[in-house]
Amino acid sequence: MLNEYNDADYGYSQLLCYDLCMQAYIYEQCGCINPSLWNIRYTVLPGTKDINLGTLCNYTNPCYRRVADTFMTSSLIKKKCADCTSQCSLISFPLDISSFTAPLEWQLDGIKAFVENSSVPLPLDWSTAWRMHIQNNYVAVSIVREAGVVDNNRQQAQMNVGDIFSKVGGLTGLWIGLSFLSMMEVIEMLWRLINYQCHLILSAMRNKR
Template sequence: MHYSKHYSTSITCPACPICPTSSPFLTSSPYLTCQAVIDWRSRIAIPRFYRMKSVDYGKKRIRVVTLANATLEERVSLGHKLDDMLLDCSWKGIPCSPENFTKFYDSKLGNCYTFNSGQNEEQLTTHRPGSTHGLTLELFVQQDEYVEGMTEVAGFRVSVHHPSIMPFPEYNGLLVSPGFATDIGLRVLEVDRLPKPYGDCKADLKQGIEDDIYHQHYNITYNRKTCEVSCFQNEVISRCDCFDATYPNSLKVNRTVYPCEYINDVETQCMADIEMEHARDELECNCPLACRETTYLTSVSSSIWPSDAYESTLIEKMVKYNAEIRRHVVGENASDWTRRNMAKVEIFYDEFNYEHIRQDAAYTIPDLLSDIGGQLGLWLGLSIITIFEFFEGAWLLLAFFCSQSGNKTKRSEIDPGTKTT
């Protein structure tokens, strides 16, 4: 593993989805009551997986299933509109507008809006760190439109990701609260992993992803999270003959598939079995990590906003915005209402140093060939030496026998009876 730190004079900016924490509701639905959740849980006698979940979990699942029966246009119409919730926007001090955002629908959070998605225009870059060279948003929370008893948290979820992958704000989003200015500082982390035979990562992020439901809907590249979700969804469709409304339906199914109904005991049992297998990592999903991945390290800080000195200026600006805001900020509780419904967020690079982690092979093919050559050289050298030693030994042995034969011949030429003086 090799770690290095680099400096760049300009960095491409990530995509930044903004999602209200108040998801859309079908307020006229009889299913969206706490008693309906309790009744639903009591109906399930066998799958203990659901019985272990909280009422809030069941409430969210019922809400998702109920909304899944509506068309996408109906679901979008029930959610927050960017024109209503975006009070002010600037990028590096230059004003921006809702036209600079791309909308996508999340089954749990509703309408989400991504700045710098890269779909309609080139990705933005910045040349300096700091909040004055990033994205600044002033947002209207619209708490008066929250459905009583259904939404526990007020504010927004902000995610930061590479534009080529699918965001999941509910899982990795940062919470932006009303009454605060939230600063999100970024640092780039690039990770390079080795493919086979050294590792098991996926090198080509655009091939072999036809079954990825998010690729089918949004034409994104491979990501481990979308692969796991797609594996789960395809398993539900195959075994339960319905789809989990928490995630998009697969477009490769050549038949009409409806959302799994929580009031259907067979579908609920089937869903519970698959969710239990998924929780135990028993589903056969081949979802390796990507060989090359760009992530963003975040540091979050916040302070009370607006300050007492800026509050009157903010109220004057909001009065000019629309009639709904004007109706609330002219009363006696204008200050309290402002702090409960206004939020500010700044997203920027806090430094231009980016980190790079590269996975290196501990034993490469050249190393193997070098070792083989070394071993061959060693043993071949020993073999040649042995051959020469064999010939040398044979030569010495032959010389020995020849010398012994010569000595016998000389001794036979001398008469044993002859005396010498």
Template sequence: MELLQYLAFPTQMSVDIVPIRDMPFAAVTVCNANPYRKDRMNVAVEAYADEMHINLNESTPESLAFPMLVSMFNRNKSDEFEKLGFQLSDMLLTCSYNGINCASKFVHSLSAVYGNCFTFNWNISTNKVYTLADLGSTLILREGLSMTFYIPNHLSFPWMFFEDGLILFLHDNNELPYLAKNSIRLRPGLAHTITYRKSQTFFLPKPYTNCTTVVGDNLRHIYEVIYDPYLAHQVAYSEALCYELCEQAYIFSRCFCILPIPFLMRHVFSLDDNGLHFTNTCMPNTTEEECALTARQKIAENASLMAIWCSRCAPQCKHTQFSIDVSALLAPTAHQKASLKKILLENNLNLSLPNDFATNYDAYMDANYLRVTVTCASPYVTINKQKAKLTFVDTFSAIGGQTGLWIGLSTLSLMEFCELIYRLIMKQITLCRYRRNTHTEVQVISSTASTTENLPNQSQ
């Protein structure tokens, strides 16, 4: 019975609240909310129109921008793709972590939605992963990551899909930022404060659950598009990304192209074999895109179809969650504008500023200044951990105890049985002796009586 219970692999969850003083600070990814620069996009759109023999008088740059970006990605021109977007140097003024300068501690990634993104505290060998215990040599009022931005709204490409501001996302230090769904949108003209608390959930691998930490080749190829190839091997497994990939694989099987959102990718798998197939992104406003959107809707509403195509998407063994509180105050103050004026007017940071920036300094700062401070609210981490109810040692200890009890009971029963046989035999022996003695006494009495009767006859 105990062995059968063990082979069922029962589990239980434990909850602990643990102080971790040297806990790694969260990874923070930032992107410009309007991803593409107007000056560079206009040049690229004109070149695309000439190449495709499109009359710009009959089309707007906005209508040609998306097809141009898709065409550029399909032709494997990721470097040009990146140059069209805002660089970190285009908008970052200052960066400090606990008093430590961190302006050079960002890792570049490419988002299908927000273009160039930059991650602080990414877990790579060339960058130090900062912890709560890492402190600078200067006194600070508030611990954490503090960044100041000048969002160059005058350079934003006029696109109805995007607003002006900053996109921010908190995630684990080796986790892919899922910007399309879980990001925070920050508005210029404010000083934002983001406080977070961390919790983690750990699941047992096989045979207890089907969770995994293994990153397959299909996911690895996506990571190589988003990050530099040498960084792709350090990204953790993502179940959400796996489901996006299997949906795209189904779309490719129906339409021979895939959608560009939420992730850019160049390879998909097939159910017919275990290999990966090269694919292009569907061109916007064509029958390709129409086919892809129809296929996406079909797999999204068909659970059995999703189960077939996404059967390889196992759950994650580790989940990290950040509960977040966001607050903001008006900024910049008059003193903050005065302290930055000399640096910005001399343009020591090589920012792309408008020609009338000096004349309208206060107006531009009020419209484009953005400050954000990210701080850990508590060093205590809530850890939910799955554990085995029965271990190998416990199981065999229980089996041994039951076996010993059974042997003890069996031995006792055997001894009692032997005693019963012994008593029955002794009883039979006693009865036999009793009967034999009784029979002898009867014979003696009979003999005595017969002798007495014969005595008178002899006297006569």
């Protein structure tokens, strides 16, 4: 699929992974692929490494619709698409439809001149109803930035190994008054007691001799 778009910078997309997985399943069940996703023609069947160029299903063919609905509403998506893990970053482009009419009044004369000088066939009533024809057949698409601020959301671990030990030590010292120095003092006391008992045992054994 990606070979069809040269010189593009590709990144992993979980949604695209699901689309590829569904196309492979439809091709496996129907022998053709979903025509709605016409740009995804290459599929790899499960358990193989062969890349297949699938043909588009006929739009009236009910097989791909039935298989796609079953795939999306059952547990097959988790079973067949286990490799489609979450992506590290997500870039979305929200779309807003404006309420402005197109074209604007000051653009009509320029569009009229362009149409008349082109090879576009003109309707019979063009000379009298050209404004209506332009407004009914003209579509304007403007791509603008919604805001100059970019929100970058990242997920990272809130606690590392050092934080865990710090919290355990802090809570231990808070609730039972135990600190690292206290633990060392307890260990030293136990070592002294054991050493003293060993000394008494050795002294008793020497006295018996």
